[in-house]
Amino acid sequence: MTDSPDPEFLPQEDGERIAYLDRPGEGVGVVWLGGFNSDMFGTKAEALQDWADEDNRPFVRFDYFGHGLSSGDPARGTISRWTEDALAILDEVTEGPQLLVGSSMGAWIALLAARERPEKVHGLVLVAPAADFTEDLMWAHFPPEIRESLEAGGVWERPSAYGPETHAVTMELIADGRENLILRAPIVLDCPVRILHGMRDPDVPWDRSLKLAEQITGDDITLTFVKDGDHRLSDDQNIARLIDMVESLVWELEEAEDTDSD
Numbered sequence: 600m601t602d603s604p605d606p607e608f609l610p611q612e613d614g615e616r617i618a619y620l621d622r623p624g625e626g627v628g629v630v631w632l633g634g635f636n637s638d639m640f641g642t643k644a645e646a647l648q649d650w651a652d653e654d655n656r657p658f659v660r661f662d663y664f665g666h667g668l669s670s671g672d673p674a675r676g677t678i679s680r681w682t683e684d685a686l687a688i689l690d691e692v693t694e695g696p697q698l699l700v701g702s703s704m705g706a707w708i709a710l711l712a713a714r715e716r717p718e719k720v721h722g723l724v725l726v727a728p729a730a731d732f733t734e735d736l737m738w739a740h741f742p743p744e745i746r747e748s749l750e751a752g753g754v755w756e757r758p759s760a761y762g763p764e765t766h767a768v769t770m771e772l773i774a775d776g777r778e779n780l781i782l783r784a785p786i787v788l789d790c791p792v793r794i795l796h797g798m799r800d801p802d803v804p805w806d807r808s809l810k811l812a813e814q815i816t817g818d819d820i821t822l823t824f825v826k827d828g829d830h831r832l833s834d835d836q837n838i839a840r841l842i843d844m845v846e847s848l849v850w851e852l853e854e855a856e857d858t859d860s861d
Contacts, residue, residue: 606639606668609661609687617684618668619661621692622648627721627849627856628657628697632685632705632712634729636759636766638667642833643702643726643841650842656849657695661688663708674754674767677775678707678733685712689719696721696856698849700841703729703803703830710781713788722848723792726841727830728811729803731783733776736803737768749773760801761831782807782814791819791851793844795837797828 608616620639629651631644639660651658663681665673685708689697699720701709706728713720729736737757738746745755749770756765792815796808805824812820823844828837 608669609691611687615664615670617661617664617687619659619688619692620648622651622656622658624651624655624657626656627852628659628693628695629845629849630685630688630693630697630699631658631660632699632701632709633660633663633666634703634705635732636666636673636764637702637705638662640667641702642831643838646838646842647700647845650846654846657693659688659692661685661692674769675771676767677772678711678779679775682708682711682715682779685709686715689716693719696852698722698724698845698852700724700726700845701728702726704732706730707732707779707781710786710788711779713790714781714786717789720790721852722790723788724841724845724848725792725794725808725811726832727796727800727803728794728808730807730811731776731780732803733773734780735782735807738773782810784814786811786815788815789817791848792817792821793848794820794822795825795832795841795844796822797825797830797832797837799827800830802830 606618606620608618610616639662644660662669663684665671665676697720699709706725707730709723755768757768794808796805798805
């Protein structure tokens, strides 16, 4: 694994800063979008960085508002704010066509960003996509006491299954999530989409990827299910699957571009 350079910071109008790493290269660029309460130095992001280095591929990874090295109070984060972060990175850091690789919540953000920037986003690779998770996987399962606390303005520190840290959940996050739900109607996207999901995922049931594929209007969609795969899919075998998926799709996109230019 290569050593990462110091991050750069993209200033926002409200004074906050998005931390990011931008690796220049040639061809279709790749942008990594991490999950809820994760950062840009996770296992999958680092593996993609190594692949991009070897392939001389443009690669950008970043931390959302309130995540990792970016500024901001995590308890004030929302799906809208994190989507704005992704759009700012696309607009101000990347050049040319991009392939978005989103994991868990990052897949939801990637879908929203692709819908907003169809001229920029030419493909999606989604890992355990957690579209609409604030409503369907959080709120729908919260006991009455947690709902009441949130509705009264409280903050629930949701325990993590992956370590001692907690995830700040507020009513603002839930309410904003409702404004960004995408599985209730057709998702108008024409770019190719590749989905990787573990069938032993305890956090995001794998059949939600089937629903997502049904809702996307485009036809170029491939789902890969890993029977013994968990939510993170960060073991060596599944990292290799992810790299192959990303590499194959960027080659397809570049071949399509060459054909269009002939």
